[in-house]
Amino acid sequence: MLIFFICIGLLLLAYKFYSPFVERQAGIDPNAKTPQARFNDGVDYVEVHPVKAFLIQFLNIAGVGPIFGPILGALYGPIALVWIVLGNLLGGAVHDYFSGVMSIKEDGKSLPEIAGHYFNIYFKAAMLIFTAMLLFFVGVVFIMSPAGLLSNLDYFKDTIFGENTFWVLLILGYYFLATLLPIDKIITKLYPVFGLLMIVMTTSIAVALLIHAPQLPTVDGIFAYFDHSHYNNELLEPNPDGLPVWPLLFVTITCGAISGFHSTQAPIMARCLTNEKYIRPVYYGAMMAEGVVACVWATAGIAAFPGGYAELKGILDIGGPGMVVNQVASTYLGAAGGIMAIIAVAIFPITSGDTAFRALRLTIIDAFKIPQSIRNRLFVAVPILIIAYFMTKIDFTLIWRYFAFSNMLLSTSVLWLATKYLFNRGTFHWIVSLPAIVGTCVTVSYILTAGIGFGFPQPLSQPIGIAVGVVSLIALIIAHNKRSKRLALEGL
Numbered sequence: 001m002l003i004f005f006i007c008i009g010l011l012l013l014a015y016k017f018y019s020p021f022v023e024r025q026a027g028i029d030p031n032a033k034t035p036q037a038r039f040n041d042g043v044d045y046v047e048v049h050p051v052k053a054f055l056i057q058f059l060n061i062a063g064v065g066p067i068f069g070p071i072l073g074a075l076y077g078p079i080a081l082v083w084i085v086l087g088n089l090l091g092g093a094v095h096d097y098f099s100g101v102m103s104i105k106e107d108g109k110s111l112p113e114i115a116g117h118y119f120n121i122y123f124k125a126a127m128l129i130f131t132a133m134l135l136f137f138v139g140v141v142f143i144m145s146p147a148g149l150l151s152n153l154d155y156f157k158d159t160i161f162g163e164n165t166f167w168v169l170l171i172l173g174y175y176f177l178a179t180l181l182p183i184d185k186i187i188t189k190l191y192p193v194f195g196l197l198m199i200v201m202t203t204s205i206a207v208a209l210l211i212h213a214p215q216l217p218t219v220d221g222i223f224a225y226f227d228h229s230h231y232n233n234e235l236l237e238p239n240p241d242g243l244p245v246w247p248l249l250f251v252t253i254t255c256g257a258i259s260g261f262h263s264t265q266a267p268i269m270a271r272c273l274t275n276e277k278y279i280r281p282v283y284y285g286a287m288m289a290e291g292v293v294a295c296v297w298a299t300a301g302i303a304a305f306p307g308g309y310a311e312l313k314g315i316l317d318i319g320g321p322g323m324v325v326n327q328v329a330s331t332y333l334g335a336a337g338g339i340m341a342i343i344a345v346a347i348f349p350i351t352s353g354d355t356a357f358r359a360l361r362l363t364i365i366d367a368f369k370i371p372q373s374i375r376n377r378l379f380v381a382v383p384i385l386i387i388a389y390f391m392t393k394i395d396f397t398l399i400w401r402y403f404a405f406s407n408m409l410l411s412t413s414v415l416w417l418a419t420k421y422l423f424n425r426g427t428f429h430w431i432v433s434l435p436a437i438v439g440t441c442v443t444v445s446y447i448l449t450a451g452i453g454f455g456f457p458q459p460l461s462q463p464i465g466i467a468v469g470v471v472s473l474i475a476l477i478i479a480h481n482k483r484s485k486r487l488a489l490e491g492l
Helices: 002-026 035-039 050-062 065-076 079-105 111-118 121-151 164-180 187-212 219-224 245-252 260-270 276-303 308-367 374-391 396-425 430-449 458-491
Strands: none
Touching (some): 002 276, 002 430, 050 065, 050 187, 065 079, 065 245, 065 276, 065 308, 079 245, 079 396, 079 430, 111 308, 111 396, 121 260, 121 374, 121 396, 164 374, 187 276, 245 396, 245 458, 260 276, 396 430, 396 458, 430 458
């Protein structure tokens, strides 16, 4: 139980004491006119109250990511909690915060446009490809997962509602409306409610686990990953399959720790905030909240199954993380928990899928300078959704693997972009550049090892990834020293 409270406490302390330091590096100006005030168009640039903006941002970035990822990460044991907290504190929170800062400073523009401003057209093109690819994969994943769940419910057997295609088409129809309509027609009305529901569900699960769970993770359990003598029952031994923490755990748990997808959602609320002072509570705060959700579900995966790894692995093999959510919620919260579980694995991904396609529309419109008429929005959105429909016919696990890699790759790219932003300002860039170096190591190691990449053996890919990180660090130190000398000379 102690490790859970330590994790939550660290997240709260980071927001209280570390986030103001991060904010001071960003150049926030409470007196500046925001994009919403300068470009109010009644479609995307619409005034949103900061509390609503927080709940919308929280739901946009959360969905089922901080539920499914940590459940899968629980196979590694309590060390999953360590990665969630450290990844969030040192990487994810600053990643999300500077995604919001750079977007609001650049008129609410999307990542590729910001990349073109701070680097060059080549980096802009690469960022456009990464962003569009990730948003598209997120949208497709969040069509397939809720459609699969709803079509397999016992209530719908032998009816049209038991057909997967029915739900795919219904979800696509909703995405079509949510992508095209002004943001204040659906998103600002429904998402705060679903955001509150996510908070209520997470709190209920956390309290129930702390009272009733058979084996809460302990501090000793973290060290047991490295020293298996802590376990007398081999069923409770973490990760007996020998899954390497580096780099697989870092890619398995992204939402809750660090996720490139979050940066793609930044322009949505950056176009709606009425003051730059709200960036920290909306973006940094939403990521802290997602970290709490991830800690709760990682704890659930570790603590809720008396059979430990073997039992959790067996359930995952049969029904995936959705079945784990259903079993945990139903066991600890009864009938109400079962209903919340269905909402969690059906509605929550839909609320991330629609904003993914909306962000993809904004990204394309920004990149090609397309005017915001209804005709042009249709011209962009319709082909995307048609292609997405045919992509749902492809194996889900293949789509998920590309999504996971794209997620980590984009988050690393955004951290390097934030490094450039702070480097230009002459402020303390290490808060983003050091996480960017770690992300580079993980990304290189993963793509060298993964089946969707080069398939190299671990003993070869890991040192190469670390070597790339060391080279990046050396290059950054050289650039930092050159800038310091130049500023010193200019001061003379």
